[in-house]
Amino acid sequence: MRCRQVVDKISEYIDGELDPELVREVERHMEHCEDCRIVVDTTRKTVEIFCHADPAPLPDDVLERLNRMFSLQFRTGGP
Amino acid sequence: MCFAVTSLELVHLINKSGTSAERGLLTAMLHSSSTPSYLDNEESILAAAQAGDSDAFVSLLSVYSRRVYRVALNLTGNHQDAEDVLQEASMNAYRAIAGFQRKSSFYSWLVRITINAALGKMRQRATWKESSLDEPRDGDNSSYLPVEIESWFDDPEKACLNVELHQILANVIQKLDPKSRAVFTLRDVEKFSTEETADVLGISIPLVKTRLFRARLNLRDQLTEYFGKDRRNAMQTSRR
Numbered sequence: 077m078r079c080r081q082v083v084d085k086i087s088e089y090i091d092g093e094l095d096p097e098l099v100r101e102v103e104r105h106m107e108h109c110e111d112c113r114i115v116v117d118t119t120r121k122t123v124e125i126f127c128h129a130d131p132a133p134l135p136d137d138v139l140e141r142l143n144r145m146f147s148l149q150f151r152t153g154g155p
Numbered sequence: 156m157c158f159a160v161t162s163l164e165l166v167h168l169i170n171k172s173g174t175s176a177e178r179g180l181l182t183a184m185l186h187s188s189s190t191p192s193y194l195d196n197e198e199s200i201l202a203a204a205q206a207g208d209s210d211a212f213v214s215l216l217s218v219y220s221r222r223v224y225r226v227a228l229n230l231t232g233n234h235q236d237a238e239d240v241l242q243e244a245s246m247n248a249y250r251a252i253a254g255f256q257r258k259s260s261f262y263s264w265l266v267r268i269t270i271n272a273a274l275g276k277m278r279q280r281a282t283w284k285e286s287s288l289d290e291p292r293d294g295d296n297s298s299y300l301p302v303e304i305e306s307w308f309d310d311p312e313k314a315c316l317n318v319e320l321h322q323i324l325a326n327v328i329q330k331l332d333p334k335s336r337a338v339f340t341l342r343d344v345e346k347f348s349t350e351e352t353a354d355v356l357g358i359s360i361p362l363v364k365t366r367l368f369r370a371r372l373n374l375r376d377q378l379t380e381y382f383g384k385d386r387r388n389a390m391q392t393s394r395r
Contacts, residue, residue, distance in 0.1 A: 083301060087368040115301045115375070121382075122375040125312055125324065126343050131225040132321045138238050142220065143213075145242055149249070150209050 077101045082112045090120045201261055204252050212249055219262055220245070222345070223269050229340040230273040231280075232329045240276055244269040259351070266345060267355045270337065277333060299369045303379035311382040327377040331370050338363055339370035 082105050088094045089102050106113045197218075203211035220241065227240035248268050255264055312320060328336060341352040342363070353363045 087364065087371055111304045114304055114306050118307050118379060119371055119375045121307055121311065122371055122378055123343050127346065128312065129320060129324055131221045134221045134224050138224065138241065139220070142242060142245060145246065146213055
C-alpha cells in the first residue's frame, strides 16, 4: 500500500469502518512510514478536538430575544 | 424536585416577568451551569409539548438551544445570521411539534429544521451554490492530499484556554466550503451517524463520506498551524 492509498482510507480507518484486511495493510504501511503515522494521528486528534469541544455559551442577549419572541407568540395565540 | 419541573417553573416566570432585569436573572438561572444537557423525563415533556403545552415546548428548547445555535453558527459563520436561524428554527419547530412523528430523536428533528433554516439564510447570502465545479465526485477521495506533515504537541485542548480553542475552531471551520462544513458539523460536531447526516442533508452516503474526508484533512492542515510541534517550538524560541 502506498501513502496516497493510506490517505484515501484515513477517514474510514479512524472511524473503524475499514475492512479488517485493509486495516492490516494500513497498519503495516504505517510501521515504516512516519509521515502517514503523523497524518493519521493528527487527523484523529482533529476529530477528537471538535467532538469534545463544548458549545460556546449562548449569548445572554440572544437568549433574551428568543424568550421575548416566544412570550409575544404565547400572548397572541398558539402555534 | 426534578429539573423539568424547575425548568418549567422558571420558563413560566420568565414569560410572566415584567422587567428585562427579572427576565435576565431568571434566564440565567434556567441556563446556569447546573443545567443538564438533557431532560430526565424528555418523553413526557415532549408529549406535553405535542399536546399544545407551550411551557413544555420552551423547556425542551432550552435544553438544546445552545447546540442549535452552534449548528447555525458553524453553517452561517456569523452571529447575526445564527441568531436569525435560531429564532426561525425554534418558531418553525414550535408550529410543527404537534405533527412530529418521532421517527428520530427530538434533537435530530430540531437540527433538521435548523439546517433548513440555515440553508435558506445561506442561499439569501449566496454562500451556498446548488452546484460547484470544485465539488468532489462521489467516492473521489483522491482530490485532497495533506499539506502539513508535522506532529502536534500533546493535549492541544489543554494547552489553550477554552475561549481560545472556541475561537480557533470557529476560524478554521469557516474556511471549509459550505457543503463540507455542513457534513462535518453534523458528523463530527453533533455526532450524527453517516446515514442520519445523509438523510438530513438529502445527499448520498458516499457523498457524505467524501465531504467528511475532505473536511477532516483540510481542518487537520489548518490546525497544524496552531498545534504543530515545530511551530510551537519556533514560537517559544522566538519569545525567549
